[in-house]
Structure formats: structure tokens, C-alpha cells
Amino acid sequence: MSKQQEKELFFFLLNKQSYFDLIFAEFKINFSKELSVDNLIKLENEIIKRKRLINEEIKIAFSFLVGEIIIKELNGNWAICSVKKDPSYNLPIILNWGKSGEDNMRLSPVEWIELFISEKIRLGTISAMILQNK
Numbered sequence: 600m601s602k603q604q605e606k607e608l609f610f611f612l613l614n615k616q617s618y619f620d621l622i623f624a625e626f627k628i629n630f631s632k633e634l635s636v637d638n639l640i641k642l643e644n645e646i647i648k649r650k651r652l653i654n655e656e657i658k659i660a661f662s663f664l665v666g667e668i669i670i671k672e673l674n675g676n677w678a679i680c681s682v683k684k685d686p687s688y689n690l691p692i693i694l695n696w697g698k699s700g701e702d703n704m705r706l707s708p709v710e711w712i713e714l715f716i717s718e719k720i721r722l723g724t725i726s727a728m729i730l731q732n733k
Contacts, residue, residue: 601681608679611691615667618660625657634668640726643715647722658712665725666693666708672729673697675706686710697732 626645646653646661669675675696680687687707697703714720 605679607689608677608691611663611679612677615663618656618663619667621656622660622664625660634664634671636668636672636726636729639665639668639729640723643722643726646716650716653716658716659709662691662708662712665711666691666706669693669696669706669708669729673732678705680705680707 622642626642626649642661642664646657666677670677670693673696675693678692678694680690680692682688685705687705687710690707690709693706693708695703696706711720711725715722715725
């Protein structure tokens, strides 16, 4: 990872809590701040209902939330994608997740959220992936 990518990852992780607070404040839905698949499912439903109101900041915050739930449920660690031809180049990704760890492909919560909001992946796809890989 380059020095610039290390700085981006540090900034990303430093601001993570403020993005979580934004999600919980913005959606005003009844669930704890606990990072869980159940809460992800509730949040997916709220985002579908309010799709037209989702701005870039909410997308980033939702990406952080999804990523942290993946790490909590499946392990792994945050990194910045350094593959220039990858759609997630210079974006936060998750590596070394799941039972086999290093053998798994990278996960890009930012990419997933874009696909989810544009309805290219269906409601429940993200949470189902997490549950299937536990």
C-alpha cells in the first residue's frame, strides 16, 4: 500500500464513527447502534423506501456500516484498493475475510451500495451474503 493509500485508509477509519452517527440520526429507526445483520436488514428496507433522498454522504456512511458488519461477522480487515483496473481503485475494501481468509476475493462495500441503490442487486443480497458465509 502506498503512503497516499495509507493516509486515505487512516482518514477513512478516523471518520468512521461520525458516519455511523449520521446513519443512525438520519434514519431515526428503532434499533440499537449494534452492528448486526438484523440491523442491516432494517436499514436496507429504509434505504429502499427513501432511495430518492440518499445523498453521497449517506452512501459512504452505509458503506462503512456494511463493511463493519462484514468484519464483525466474517472477520477481515479494511484496505484501500490499489489495483488500477479495479472499479474500486482507491476505495475502501475488505480483505482476508471468511473462513479461508486470504483465499477470498476482496469485498467492496462502496461498490455494493451503489449496486443496491441502483437496484442492480436485490433487497437482502448483502445481508444474505454475510449470513451464508458465517
